[in-house]
Amino acid sequence: MIVKQEIRHYEAETGVWVGKYQNLHNLPHWHVDYEILYVEEGTISLFCNGKTYDAEKGDCIFINSRDVHAIDGSEDSVVCVLIFTEELARSVAGAHYIAPPLLKGTYDIPSCYRTIKEELSAKRPFYAQAIEVTIARLLIEIYRFEAIEERELSVGMKDIDDLLKEIDQNYAYYTFDDAVSFMNLNKTYFSALFHKCVGMTFSQYLNRVRIEKAVDLLQSGKNVKITTVAIDCGFYSLRNFNRIFKSITNYTPKQLPKNFKLEKMQFYKLSDSFDPMGQSTIPFDLEYNGEETSSLRRIS
Numbered sequence: 001m002i003v004k005q006e007i008r009h010y011e012a013e014t015g016v017w018v019g020k021y022q023n024l025h026n027l028p029h030w031h032v033d034y035e036i037l038y039v040e041e042g043t044i045s046l047f048c049n050g051k052t053y054d055a056e057k058g059d060c061i062f063i064n065s066r067d068v069h070a071i072d073g074s075e076d077s078v079v080c081v082l083i084f085t086e087e088l089a090r091s092v093a094g095a096h097y098i099a100p101p102l103l104k105g106t107y108d109i110p111s112c113y114r115t116i117k118e119e120l121s122a123k124r125p126f127y128a129q130a131i132e133v134t135i136a137r138l139l140i141e142i143y144r145f146e147a148i149e150e151r152e153l154s155v156g157m158k159d160i161d162d163l164l165k166e167i168d169q170n171y172a173y174y175t176f177d178d179a180v181s182f183m184n185l186n187k188t189y190f191s192a193l194f195h196k197c198v199g200m201t202f203s204q205y206l207n208r209v210r211i212e213k214a215v216d217l218l219q220s221g222k223n224v225k226i227t228t229v230a231i232d233c234g235f236y237s238l239r240n241f242n243r244i245f246k247s248i249t250n251y252t253p254k255q256l257p258k259n260f261k262l263e264k265m266q267f268y269k270l271s272d273s274f275d276p277m278g279q280s281t282i283p284f285d286l287e288y289n290g291e292e293t294s295s296l297r298r299i300s
Contacts, residue, residue, distance in 0.1 A: 006031040008083060011120070014128035015085035016135055018116045022282040024073040028199065034089045035063035035081065036138070038109035042077030046070075046101060050199040053102045060103040062142065065089065067101070068197055073281075080113045084135050092139040096148045105145045112138050159183060160197045171209045172234040176202050210234050211248045214241075215262050218253060226253045 006029045010017055020040070028047060037044075039059045046053045046061055048069040055061055063069050065086045073079060115134050119127045163182055167174050179202055180190050194202050210233040217229045227238055230253075235241035246252050249262060 006033075008033055010085070013123075014120075014131050015088050016116060016120075016131045017083045018113050018120070019081045019283060020078065020113075021073075021081065022078050023075050023280050024071050024077060024079045025281050026071055028068050028070040030066050030068045030197075031083075032065050032086050033083050034065055034086065035083045036109060036142075037061040037063070037071075037082075038080040038107075038113070040078040040080055040110065042074040044071055044073040044077050044079060047072075047199065048101045049196050051100075053100065055102060058106070060105075060107050060109055061101050062098040062103055062146070063101060064097045064099075068199060069101075080109060082109065082113060082116070082135070088132060088135060089139065092136050093143050093148075095150050096143060097150070098142065098146050099149045100147070103142065103146055105142070107138065107141060109138070160194070164198070167206060167209055171206065171213060172232060174206065174234075206234075207244050208248060211245055212262050214245065214253070215249065215256070215260065218256055219258075219260065229253065 008017060008031060024044065037046075037055075037060070039055050039057055039061075041057055043054065043056045046055060046069065048063065049067055053061070071079070112134055116131050119131050119134075124130075163179060166182055167179070170178075176187075179194070180187050183190055183193075185193070191202065194205075198205055200208075214229050214233045217224055217232065218226075226241075230236075230238055230241035233241075235244070242252055249256065249260070251257070251260070
């Protein structure tokens with residue numbers, strides 16, 4: 001249940017990576033890097049900072065640094081992806097951010113993609129500089145014509161990530177006040193920040209964690225009483241436990257099918273490593289990276 005950070009590794013000479021995916025699916029995650037997406041074919045649904053945006057062929061999407069996001073592409077979708085470092089973006093736009101992520105203008109991202117891909121493949125002298133100039137020109141065009149805002153977060157995503165780990169470990173008795181105290185924020189600001197970063201209210205997230213733990217207990221094979229499961233997972237009213245359990249799983253605890261697994265599409269469990277890409281995602285047009293493709297990212 002932890003929204004994780006994606007850490008991308010670039011070639012030594014440049015802070016830019018490009019790739020293309022068919023049927024792109026990934027889980028909510030965030031990264032310090034910036035990301036530009038271009039829908040070449042089909043449609044995609046973008047989840048970003050608690051809101052959902054629908055994009056179709058020809059649409060462009062701009063993911064700011066530290067935005068929590070996920071993508072659900074149609075089976076026939078093809079998406080070009082350009083990812084670059086925060087330093088490169090800030091060298092052009094400083095503390096300005098694009099809002100909202102679905103761009104209104106039309107930009108020749110396919111041409112930029114082909115240029116960068118060719119430069120990465122050929123590695124001619126000064127190819128890194130040529131790539132950075134290509135990205136800089138694209139950014140200048142986007143920042144000139146799109147809505148922008150200044151955003152200096154006093155609370156980083158690392159703080160949110162630490163809070164989610166705290167909830168995952170102490171879910172049975174953790175409260176809203178505990179979270180507010182942990183983050184050292186006022187309640188109103190904390191509520192807004194949590195919803196923006198995680199995509200749901202604190203109460204919704206806590207209930208989701210607790211029900212996920214309850215499902216694990218009920219599926220453990222041990223002869224556990226439902227009342228015991230409810231109490232162990234932080235519910236002191238059996239009626240409330242049954243209501244929330246059904247709202248999340250579509251079953252009551254007694255009706256839960258054997259081997260039932262709670263849908264994890266929008267959530268992470270704490271783990272040592274994780275790849276945000278769904279199994280149905282098909283990477284292609286990445287041949288210039290060779291065997292390095294699989295090591296371009298890690299999640300922490």
